[in-house]
Structure formats: C-alpha cells, structure tokens
Amino acid sequence: MSAHNPGMDADTFEQFHEQLTRYVRERLIPAEEEVIADDAVPAQIIDEMREMGLFGISVPEEYGGAGLNVTQYARVVNTMSYVAPAYRSIFSINVGMFASALKNGATEAQRAEYYPKLVEGKIACFGLTEPGSGSDSAAMQTTATRDPDGNGWVLNGTKRYITNAPHADVALIMARTEKEALPKNAHVSAFLVPMDTPGISTGSPDKKMGQAGSHISDIMLDDVKVPGEALLGGETGKGFRFAMQSLDNGRISVGAAATGYARRALDSAIRYANERKAFGEPIARFQLIQAMLADSEIEIYAAEAMMADVTARADRGENILVKAAAFKVFASEMCGRVVDRVVQVYGGAGYLAEYDAERFFRDARIYRIYEGTTQILQLQIAKHMLREWEAANG
Template structure:
C-alpha cells in the first residue's frame, strides 16, 4: 500500500522498504501459525500468555514507531498501519497490548516531549514496558471542558500534585507509565489551554487501578480505572515542560490512535470474511454448498467491496501523514468508515453462518462481539461526524 507514484516523496521514509516487506511477511506467518492457534487459550484465561508477550517484545512490536536511535523500528505511518492491520487478523488482545505504546503514547512524545523526556521514555516503551493513555473520566470523555482531574503546583518543590479518576483506560492493569491529562487551570480556556499532560509512573505513591472491567468482547484485552490520590510528580513530568499544551498533544496523538483503530477494524473484518468464505464452502444445504446461493454471494461480495474501500482509505491517509499533511479530518473519516464497515461485515458473517453464527462454539459470534467497540473508542462515530462536519463548515466559510 505505497503512496501513489505521482506524489511527492514522503517526509517520513520509515524502514527500508525491502526490509519492511520481509518483516511483514514474517509477521503474517507468525499471526497465522502462532497467534491464531493460541486464541482459545487467550479467551479461556482472559490474558495473553507470557511466552507470547516475550516473543512480541523480542520482535520489536512495542517499539514500532519509536525512532531507531532510541531502540525502536522507526516505522512511518504507512508501515505502522500495515503492521496493525496484519496483527488485527488475530484476536484483538494481541494488538491492544502494544497499541498504546506505538500509537498515542509514542505520538505524544514525538509531538510534545522534551529531548530529556524522549531519551527517558522512548527506550523504555521500545523494550516492551507497557504504556496507557489517561484522558477519559467518569464525567467526561470527548468533552474536555468537563475534565475534572487536577494538577496543582507542589508547595514543597517544583513538581505537581495530581488528583482525579480516569475511566476505561486500556492496559491500565499492566502499564508502567501513564500519560495523564489534567486540569492546570480552574477555568475552561480557549483551545483547551486549561488541560496539560503529565508522564506518570504507575508505581508512583497514590496511583492505583481498579479491577479490570468485564466487557462484551475482546477477551485478553483489559481496561480499568486509574485513581490518582495526591500523586506527586517532579516538574519534568509535565509533557513538553509547558502547561496548557496537553490537549493539543492528546488530539494530535488521537489521529494516530484513530488510524490504528481503523487499521485494526479493517484487519478484523478481513478475518471474519475469510471465516465466512470457508464456512460457506463447507456448509451444505439442499445438496450443495451455500456458497453457490446468490444471496450468500451478495453478502460476501458486499463485504469484499467495503473492506477494499477501507484498505484504500488506509493507504491514502497514511501516505498523507507520511508527507506531513494535516490528517485530522481524514483520520477521523477513515476510523468512522472502517469501524462501521467492520460492524456490517461481522453482521453479515453471522447471517452467513445462520443458526451456528449465534453459538459461542463458532467464531462468528465472537467476531460480532469483538467488533462492536471499534465504533466507540478513540472517538465515537457520532463525535467524529461532528468533528468532520465542523471542519467542513469552517472550510466553507473561509472560502466563500
């Protein structure tokens, strides 16, 4: 999925293309020969086995987007999205465990960290220490003006004291560091300048996590609350060393996160469709495979068409990102389309399976439950529709 040849060379060249293609082929084999056979264990135990986690760290999956000088693979956005897409063919937990590292956390470091912060945290996440991203709260999600977590200057030093609760935080039970968004000004300020970002070690006194939430799907991937009770962090924990920039860093990193979710939804839709193809050729009715029935073929064809469209969107938005373009709207559009598309595909897959699609012993039922969250996290479809429309209207008014 390279950028069109008639466009300018990308700003971010990433890994050497031949080397990356070899890595991608190796990863495809690993997904099919190692990760998919272990899915039953992941589901039964609701965890990724430690030996697989060790293998994933050794393969460098936790540092895909970390610059090479800090121990990472230095992938560009196009390559990163393809890796996510390949990994997402297997159970969602495998992507989820490293996605925050290489997505929103690494992106926030790139966009806003000081050189000292990059030198400290890039190598740690590249070696496989797990990160999480703390924006959502019990009383606020997309509404940053309602964010209640506070950070006030420490009267006993040059640091900060954090208090508040974060909710639905992916990988919170396993993370060693959290990027926490906190209010550093009591009043809501223009462009969300009342929000700042802090790098908070999860073993800092006063940090605790709730029990992992029970979820509809995505077994082995864990979310939990993070509680911050008079958590003291040093002054250099403030991302970028400047207050009022946290929301900007968060929003820029969310572009990355939305591409990751879109790539994952597209990869999982492909897995579901492949399963439906296999089932339709094996299942017989009226003396022949149901794959011969035209209405089954229509559902298969519609799914292939939509997956292809999402793959094309992924190639386009990531190429734009690598050229340094502003991708806020297109990343949102890709995430909306891919996540909604995945929902339609898994619904068709259940229908193709028929009665078997409603039974837990078949994969279709799991695909249906797993896919539902893609339309919610990293910005619900409805929030992203509002964001896209807002930018469309702003652009219209600018040009009239």
C-alpha cells in the same frame, strides 16, 4: 507529523511484514482459544512480541526503535488485527498514542527517558477519559496543582475505561492545570506518570462485551506527586493539543484494526459457506449468500484504500485530522456491517459461542466507540467542513 517520513527501508520492512504475517497465522491464531479462556495474552507471547520489536515499531531508530513510518505502522497493526484483538491491544498504546505524544510534544530529555522504555516493552496507557468526561475536556475533573514542597505537581482524580491500565508501567495523564476552561483547551496539560508512583491505584478490570484478553480499568490518582519534568513538553496548557494530535495516530490504528478484523471475519465466512451444505450443495453457491460475501469484500477494499491514502498523506506531513477521523468512522462502521453479515452467513451456528462468528460480532462493536465515537467524529468532520466553507466564502 514530520514531512516525508521514509520509515524503514522498503525491502527490510517487507521481510519483517512477511515474518509477522507468518507469526500471526502459525503462532497467534492457534493460541486464541487460550487467550479467550484465560482472558489474558500468555506471558510467553508477550515476550515474543517484545523480541520482535513490536512495542517500539514507531519509535525513531536513534532511540532503538524500528522507526516505521505511518504507512508501515498501519500495515503492522492491520496484520496483527487479523487475530484476537488482545494481541494488538497490548502494544497499540505504546506505538500509537503514547509514542505519538512523545514525538509531537515531549522535551528531548523526556524522549530520551521514555522512548527506550517503550522499545524494551514497558506497557503504556493513555489517561484521557473520566467518569464524567471523554471528548468534552471542559468537564475534566482530574487536577494538577503545584506541589507546595517543590517544583513538581500533585495529581488528583479518576480516569475511566483506560486500556492496559491494570498492567501498564507508565501513563500519559491529562489533567486540569487551570480551574476555568480556556480557549483551545489550554486548561488541560499532560503528564508522564510511572504507574508505581505512590497514590496511583487501578480498579479491577471491567467485564466487557468482547475483546477477551484486553483489559481496561479505572485509574485513581490520590495526591500523586510527580516532578516538574513529568509535564509533557515542559509547558502547561498544551496537553489536550498533544492528546488530540496523538489521537490521529490512534484513529489510524483503530481503522487499521477494524479493517484487519473484518478481513478475518470474511475469510471465516467464505470457508464456512463452502463447507456448510443445504439442499445438497454448499451454501456458497446461493446467490444471496454470494451477495453478502461480495458486499463485504467491496467494503473492506474501500477501507484498505482509505488506509493507504491517509497514511501516505501522514508520511508526507499533511494535516490528516479530518481524513484520519473519516477513515476510523468508515472502517469501524464497515467492520460492524461485515461481522453482522458473517453471523448471517453462519445462520443458526452464528449465534453459538462455539463458532467464531459470534465472537467476531462482539469484538467488533467497540471499534465504533473508542478513540472517538462515530458521532463525535461526524461532528468534528462537519465542523472542519463548515469552517473551510466559511473561510472560502466569508
């Protein structure tokens, strides 16, 4: 993260954010039923999102993007996540991990090539997880070997659970460039790979618990030849570091999304509690219902405060690895508790698919898993705490 990122002019951003909020409420919420029924975001809405510049919000202005700073970017993600998660999913890899990897690690030529593609709405995916490895890069099986016919590389392997893979235009693929595991994961490099490159195929989209309209699938790489310029940053051994740095951004995105979706679920519960009557009065007047509503409001506020803090720190150029992880863990776990209470407020209706509460419950579950599970992030946070203690007391 560069220090002191001013982002878009504050007044301009507030106007854009107001317009976006209106778009979410008036256009995206009414289209949710169609998204869920068809398991796809309508092409017309994707085009509208492109026209609004959503696919390039974090791309620097000199490359045609909106140049939002991290605080503004998180607010956009939070607002877009008030609706069905598929809407965020379609552009989130572009503006989160992919744009962040370009910023942190790409050559100038790579930025000049790929930033404008993100702005025009080409869809990106991020290929880290494999059938046998996720956070454990030492177990990564995908390989990149020197192409004997030139200066390029040949990629082989399989990536799993890759968001947007079925319709992505470009992928950032992590692959081993060394057989042996090296310190600081220097055996892993990153490659910018157009998805129409010969040898690349994707599996059929996986059937999921929730998040209808958001698609994940395997990516199979079978002797995929890429030029030398595809190596992110032009150097081997840096890929995993770039990936981890961009995951800070991805974790802020997931935290912001979980917080926005929790707010949607709570708003739904408040409306239902005022409409549903028992013993002759709205259930909203019952104190145990009120306790569930109040606990949810308290926790959402805490997550919103964490989001404001971690994004401000990122914009000041601070190292946010621990705080981004902490925000993601808290927000995703909080969202899980909120949607569970919302089902309870709905009572029997909360278990029926015709009411929103059941969908909120299913959709929210993934937030505690992707971009680092709660448990992996607990380990990461603790490792840094212990390392700092040792440095101070060693």
